[in-house]
Amino acid sequence: MLAAFSSVILFAGFFAPYDFAAQDRDTPFAPPTTLHFVDAGGSLHIRPFVYDPRDSASTSPNAEAASEQSYALHWFVRGTSYKIAGLIPSRTHLFGVEKPARIFLMGSDAYGRDQFSRFLYGGQISLLAGLIAAILSVSLGILVGGIAGYYGGWLDGILMRGGELFLALPWLYLLFAARAALPLHISQWQVFLLLISVMGVIGWARPARLIRGVALSAKERNFVLAARGFGASDAYLLRRHVLPQTYAVLLTQITLLVPQYVLAEVTLTFLGLGVGEPMPSWGALLTSLQQYSVLSSYWWMFLPALLLIPLFVVFYAVADALQELHKSVPL
Amino acid sequence: MKRETLQSDSKRFEPLLRVSCLCKQYVQRRPFSRQKIVVNAFQDVSLNLFPGTTLALVGESGAGKSSLARCIALLERPSAGKIELAGENLLVLDREQLFPLRREVQMIFQDPSSALNPRFTACEIIAEPLLIQREGTNSQRRARALQLMEQVGLDPAWERKTPLEFSGGQRQRLAIARALALGPRVLILDEALSNLDAANQSLILKLLADLQAARSLSFLHISHDLRLVSEFADDVAVMYQGRIVEAKSTRKLFASPENPYTKELLASVRSVESILLERSA
């Protein structure tokens, strides 16, 4: 129980920064001054001010640390505008520094983009993708599984055979084949939506099978029989009696699927097959790691990968907690 | 509680529910071969249920009693035969025609826990048949449900409780209340007392007897407990391996059974008593 609660809180904590989205710059914005790799200026925020990164990097890697210009770290600064959840415009950021200094909590990438902000925004994209795809899969699963389990017979046989087909194949390959079908030159938003739909649609098989099981056992229960004795129609029975039994399974399925789909999106984008520039999916953040030079010299680019681990731990902890919860509920 | 059988009562000639030559078969296919195996749940069953009386159906488990009960309650379709309610053959009707007639025959199951949806409140459970048959408004249905709760001996203040919060005997009362909601003329009780302890059994029996007297209900009571049967049934039909082997009034059956199986059944009942008699001597 506690585990579930604390992880939910962590989730909320994750989301709050999005609203503030400590944004120094808009993510798609590559600054014209081709700043190259700067080391994490944020290491100095024990006392909250930073040095102008350009001073240290552009000349020589060392010695210029004691620059005259120190830029204090402010809270709740007015920065470039953005929209909270894409709807409400705002200009307030959680923290920032005055121009022309930059604060790169996680360093910046080849284009001088702040990795931290990209991480937060990327989270929006990747998590959203995972969530929507999971909901899509589960909805399809309800539809197919419910029908198969309730009506049984040959319909059930066909549907489940089809499901086996989907389950048996390595999902990554299926996803790739589907991705290959998508045109490569459409707007990024469309790619995003299409990607989510494809992921969601391909993954219907496992939830469908589980839901079918529930439907199968539910329809044999005596209260369903009794309701039928009153003249209830199939639609009524499905809606009022069978479906509510599936709620428990649905919830656990969603919580299990979301991390899987988030991972799928990240993997696809990492390989260049998912959403493209300039959308900052987590996969995009990690792509540059494929280059030898990046890995050997710029260690901070690896941070997003490491940060993903606790995220997934949280995901699975929530899923486990939910499963435990539902085991104790009497059937 | 024994009463005179119907055949001697001049007021009631016609059976309310007449079952004729009912059969039910299942076909099973073996997994890897083409053979089909025909399994008979019951064959050639004929019963008459007269208004205001109780017909008991006895037999060992697996004799097809429950299957028969479900067919009569129109929850399953038999393979052949007729079921006539007040002269009308129910099996030839289509779904729409059958819909209003479903109110006449209701069933009460053996295990109330599985017969009641654990997520529904008591009020919802009782009002459900009214909802399905589209009777009345929400508040009317609720009022009726509360009324029924009282009639079966449940406190109406408990309307919002779920079945799990009731005891076994109370759940069965809930089930009875639900069955009564549409004002049926026939109640089929499929071993409805078997899961209850002796005290509850008598209480429910009394309730049923009162209801029968008040509303002139007919009961088809399936039971394997002959002792109970001797208490409440007017007529008895004995089922053995899917067929009715003997059907008489209770008094006649207990006094002079004809079929060997019936005799065996009765003998096993008596022997307990005689043993007890011997032990106390």
Next chain:
Amino acid sequence: MRYLARRVLHSVLLLLGVSIFSFTILQLAPGDFFTPLSLNPQISAHTVATLRSQYGLDKPFPIRYEHWLHSVFRGDLGVSFAYGTPVAPLLAVRARNTLLLTGTSLLLAWLLAIPFGIWSAARRGKLSDRAGGIITSSLLTIPDLVLFLTLLLVAVRTGWFPTGGMMSAGFDDLSIGGKVQDLAAHLFLPVVGLVLATLPPLVRHIRSAMIEVLDSPFIRAARAHGIPEHRVLLRYALPVAANPLITLFGYSIAGMLSASLLLEVVLSWPGVGPLLVDAILAKDVYVVVGAVMLSAVFLVVGNLVADALLFATDPRIRTEQIN
């Protein structure tokens, strides 16, 4: 025998379905390999059209599929637009590399998982089991991508292992022993990655399968007879647990293939993975279809083998035939 025949038929149908599916999906996309060319103002539309008809891309879909199907039976998988060579030999080389990698990893993973799973089941609830469980869970939660990237990081930072590829530059000049050593060095990290990625679920399943069997009455009877524990585990429990495990084997192949795809790209192993990714980006149709079919074939064959094994080892399946 009829059981196996049915399974084979099932598999063939499955493969057919997969081929139709992948072919269809690729056709759904507007544009094809030559679309970028047609966007180039320097290349005349006529040239593009000629190229298209040369490769048969202007014919309607069913004809192309039929054509493709026929060629497959002749062993010809079409032509790669990007490489300009037939698909079949291209795939063959890549497939060999992938098989080497996945085969080794699969073997290693199972060889490790079985003893570990049995051991955990035997010491269920005790500290060692719990510790093992924690390790397994942690490995499970780490996303594969992160795992592989970490391995790559290790390789780059420490320089202990080659950071990619299957062979070093001077491979052909090495002696046989040298070649083997070189291959092994290159294989090491990828195999470690794959094994780490696929081991945890295997161990979990083996453990739970064993636990389920160990709880059954006949095991208790065996113990009561005084049979030593390790015999009970190996000669009594394991054969019974083998049934679900063999089925698991079939599924583990699928998981392994998925993981290997990613791994090959991250660690630059020249297998089917990178080929597929590039082909998708370039819309190199026949390569994509060929690669997907190949993986499907791997899977199906693996499952058939598993089914055959089941048939041979589990008497219950055989007796179903007789009735």
